[in-house]
Amino acid sequence: MVITGYQPAHNSQAFIRDIIVYDIPAKWDNYTIINALSAWGKVISMTVKWQKKYKTLHVKLEISQLFKNYEKHWMAPLMGFRVRWFPAS
Incomplete structure (x- = not known):
């Protein structure tokens, strides 16, 4: 599990999402993944699972307007x- 240390503001709880992301290239390291996900919002935590050529992520993030x-x-x-991607629930 990767914990970024980002703490969302108390009033931003409505924008927190727990999602599963599929088809991430396996060659991407955790830093590359977090950097890429920054376009979607601020990553709070992430779990990575290898699936041969791809990775599957369980991500908790505060979403941005783009996402x-x-x-x-x-x-x-x-x-x-x-x-x-799909909701983790």
Whole structure:
């Protein structure tokens, strides 16, 4: 588990999402993944699972306006890749 140390403000709890992200290239290290996810919001914690060529992430993040645009879709761009994501619940 990767814990970034970011603490969301108490009034931003409505923007916290717990999601599963699929199809992350396996060659990306944790720093690259967190940097890529910063376009979606501020990462609070992340768990990474290897799936041969890809990684699956369980991410808790405070979403940004960009990610709000993708909340009704199951795919979103991540550093030029289209990745699948779903609520972790």
